[in-house]
Amino acid sequence: xxxxPEGVPCxxxxxxxxxxxxxxxxxxxxxxxxxxxxxxxxxxxxxxVGDQAVAAVVPPMPGSEESSAWCLYFASDDAAxxxxxIRDNGxxxxxxxxxxxxxxxxxxxxxxxxVAFGVWQGDRHQGFDKVGEVGAYCWAEVYTxxxxxxxxxxxxxxxxxAQRVDDDQMDFKIFxxxxxxxxxxxxxxxxGEDFPAEAPAHxxxxxxxxxxxxxxxxxxARGAKVHFGPLATPFGRFASLGDPQGAAFAVIDPSNTEGExxxxxxx
Numbered sequence: 001x002x003x004x005p006e007g008v009p010c011x012x013x014x015x016x017x018x019x020x021x022x023x024x025x026x027x028x029x030x031x032x033x034x035x036x037x038x039x040x041x042x043x044x045x046x047x048x049v050g051d052q053a054v055a056a057v058v059p060p061m062p063g064s065e066e067s068s069a070w071c072l073y074f075a076s077d078d079a080a081x082x083x084x085x086i087r088d089n090g091x092x093x094x095x096x097x098x099x100x101x102x103x104x105x106x107x108x109x110x111x112x113x114x115v116a117f118g119v120w121q122g123d124r125h126q127g128f129d130k131v132g133e134v135g136a137y138c139w140a141e142v143y144t145x146x147x148x149x150x151x152x153x154x155x156x157x158x159x160x161x162a163q164r165v166d167d168d169q170m171d172f173k174i175f176x177x178x179x180x181x182x183x184x185x186x187x188x189x190x191x192g193e194d195f196p197a198e199a200p201a202h203x204x205x206x207x208x209x210x211x212x213x214x215x216x217x218x219x220x221a222r223g224a225k226v227h228f229g230p231l232a233t234p235f236g237r238f239a240s241l242g243d244p245q246g247a248a249f250a251v252i253d254p255s256n257t258e259g260e261x262x263x264x265x266x267x
Contacts, residue, residue: 003126004075007158007177008185009140010127011073011120012205013056015066016245019043022057022068025243029219029251030207031135041100052129054136068245071108072140072203073118074158075127079105082119082157089156090149097121111153113146114201132208138252139206139235141187143195147171150188150201151267160186162267173267204240205249212237212253219243219251232258 004010016022019037026032026047032054037043047055060066076082079097086093086109096107096119104126107119120127132138144150151173155162160175163184174184191201209215212230216239220226227248229239236254243249 003122005177005179006075006077007160007175008075009072009137010075010122011055011118011125012070012128012137013044013058013073014068014070014247015058015060016068016247017060018245019045019057019059022243022245023047025219025222025224026055026057028222029215029224030209049130049133049135052136054128054130068243068247069116069202070205070247070249071116071118072205073106073120073127076107076119076121079107079119079121082121083107083109085157086119089153091153091157111144111201112149113144113153115142115144115150115203117203132254134208134210136208137205138208138254139187141189141204141206142201143189143191143204144201145191146201147173147188147190154186154188163264164267166263166265174264202248206238206252207249209251209253212239212251212256215239215251215253216241232256234259234261 023034032047035046037045042058044056044058046053083093083097090112092110094108097105099105102124104123105121110116128137130136159178162173162175164173171190173188175186176184216230219241223244225242227240230237234257236252237256238250238252240250
């Protein structure tokens with residue numbers, strides 16, 4: 001199991017009222033199988049591609065009224081220190097740092113613009129067993145209506161270097177952790193008028209698929225909504241979806257590319 005450097009996305013999970021429905025949906029769309037639910041940890045259930053852990057699903061805590069959503073966790077060498085930087089930079093720590101048995105230490109937080117995310121200091125559980133392969137996590141983007149606040153926050157908390165697309169018509173940035181040789185780990189998009197007013201700031205998680213259009217067909221047949229796409233890009237053919245319980249995610253076939261990569265400049 002990989003050990004993830006500071007600030008690199010290392011895990012994803014989601015809360016669903018209908019846990020069996022979520023397992024059936026993602027099992028069909030992404031080819032996941034599921035392990036035994038852990039009653040000790042609120043029926044937390046890991047998802048697998050083959051024998052490799054790629055995500056987890058969990059029912060809501062009793063009395064919770066939160067809607068279904070995916071949560072992305074960023075690796076930390078010291079969860080308590082990361083939580084302190086979150087507070088110092090205008091964010092809100094919602095939970096933790098909390099030791100989760102011998103698996104690791106968790107923090108749940110929000111940035112000043114309301115973007116929810118997690119922090120994970122791995123111990124026995126470091127995070128994804130695989131990334132970038134079919135059925136697994138491959139990318140994520142922060143969508144925010146307050147891009148300047150979000151940029152300042154994430155670069156301060158995780159020490160990222162920021163670059164932006166060299167196009168005055170597009171407000172999109174990528175973040176690279178220190179010492180990662182230019183490999184970006186997170187995108188940031190500004191939410192404009194094309195987003196519904198009720199849509200909250202959020203992080204969209206991308207999962208790899210072998211065929212984007214086929215994955216969208218399977219998803220919509222099971223009740224998913226297509227928010228955008230499928231669309232061919234220099235990074236792959238992708239679509240943005242909402243699952244039957246309202247959790248947003250995206251699928252991408254990185255082998256199906258079109259066009260030239262955008263030019264970037266330091267931000």
